[in-house]
Amino acid sequence: MAYGTQPHIAYQQNSVTTATPEELTLKLYSGCIRFIKLADKAIVEENIQDKNTNIQKAQDIIRELMVTLNMDYDISHQLMPLYEYMHHQLTQANVKNDPSILKEVQGMVEGFRETWQQVIKANKLQTQAR
Structure with a gap:
C-alpha cells in the first residue's frame, strides 16, 4: 500500500519531519518507553523473540x-554515563529475562522525558515573554 492510502503512516512521517529537535528528543524518549513496556510484556508472555526485538529497539534509541x-555542554558529560548505564542494563535485562531491570530503565527514561517536557515548556514560555 502507498503512504497515501495509510493516513496514520503519513501523519507519523509528517510529525517527525516537521518536529523541532526538542520534540524529536521527546519522541525518542516516548518510543524507548514504549519498547521497554513491550519487552516487559514479552517476558511475561515468554515470547523471547519479541522481548529481544523490543529491547534492541530501546537500545537503538538510547544509542541515538x-x-x-x-558534548560542548556540561550536561552532556553528565548524561552520557547515564545513557551508557541504561544501554548496559537493557543488555542485562535481555540476557537475564529480568523485568525488574527493565522497570529500572523505564523509570530512568520516564524521568528524562518528564524533565525534557519541562525544558520544552520553559523554553516556550521564555520565547513568548520576549
Missing part, C-alpha cells in the same frame, strides 16, 4: 540519544 549529544 548518545550520538546526538552535544
